[in-house]
Amino acid sequence: MKQIVKSFPGGKHKVLTMSYDDGRNADRRLVDIFNRYGVKGTFHLNSGLLGVGDRIGADEVSTVYAGHEVSAHTVTHPTIARSPKEQLVYEIMEDRKALERLTGYTVRGMSYPNGSYSKDIIDLLPHLGIAYARTVQSSKTFAMPDRLLEWNPTCHHKHDLLETAKAFDALHKRQYLYMMYVWGHSYEFDEQGNWDVIERFCEFIGGRETIWYATNIEIVDYLQAFDRLQFSAACDFVYNPSAASVWLSVDGDIVEAKGGERTWLG
Incomplete structure (x- = not known):
């Protein structure tokens, strides 16, 4: 029998995805960097906080994040593991509804606000139309996720990002699939004065023929298509x-x- 294994689009064996929370104004600069180097990101927004302080306004969501994914982060960013289920349902469903009105597409993923979740929440999410949910626990590996509703990223951008990218770039065994998943908050680059970290990372890792650059939901949809x-x-x-x-x-x-x-x- 033939040896058959799944590959990423075009036969690639590596995927890079980026994930940023809260929809702050610094997302504009981050999206510009991503676009310059062909990197794709998922941006998790709180619809009830859009336009508050330095957050992106509702009327700008579709343009600022064009070409990337807008994903849920709850309406008001509560610590949901401490919330009643009624509030949880409201926070996720109303966030989805608002973001879908702004983007024109179905919002099917989220990141856990404050990194807060529980087994009961995981069990509930499919009934709320959520196909994946990102945690804040770094795996420090390039493994593919086995629990999409408890999706651990590879690393936060402040943890040896360029060194991790070099290790990812060096992976060559095509019998495996590898994923590098970076998360963070764009305003952290302003606070720490280190935009050069993400600029150098994207310049190094962008535009490589062996890497598929994808949003979170594109990865989920592709994996599900293979399973079908x-x-x-x-x-x-x-x-x-x-x-x-x-x-x-x-x-x-x-x-x-x-x-x-x-x-x-x-």
């Missing part, structure tokens, strides 16, 4: 019921399984 593939018993062909393509490595050769089509695997 329908392989023949002999694994000599596969049917892809999804709309988007999925890439496979078949005995080392990259094969694109196009959406809605049957693809022979040699």
Whole structure:
């Protein structure tokens, strides 16, 4: 039987994703840096705080974050593990509704405000339309997530970011999939006067042919599309019921399984 493993789009074996919270004004500069180097980010916003203080205004959300993902962070940023379920439902669903009105697309992910969550919250999230949720616990690894509702990032940007990027860049074993997931708050660069950290990181890691640059939800959707593939018993062909393509490595050769089509695997 052929050796078949999933690959990222274009046959890549590495993915980089960035995740930033709170929607502060410094996001403008961060998005500009991401755009300059082809890096993609997910921005988790509190809809009830938009326009308050130095936060991005509601009327600017769709333009400031164009090309990136807007994701939920609850309406008012409470410590949700201490909140009643009724408040939790309100905070997440109303945040989704408001952000969806502003962006025009379905908001299906979030990051936990104050890093607060519990097993009961994890169990509830799928019923609220949430497909993934990011924690603040750094894994310090490049492993793919096995629990999307308890998605641990690789590192915060203040923890040896460039050294971590160099280690990520050096990964070459194509029988594995690797993910580097960086999180933080853009205003921290203002507070610490170290915008050069993220600038040098993006300049170093951007534009590489071996890396897929994706938002959080793009990764989730791609992994789910792979899981929906329908392989023949002999694994000599596969049917892809999804709309988007999925890439496979078949005995080392990259094969694109196009959406809605049957693809022979040699």
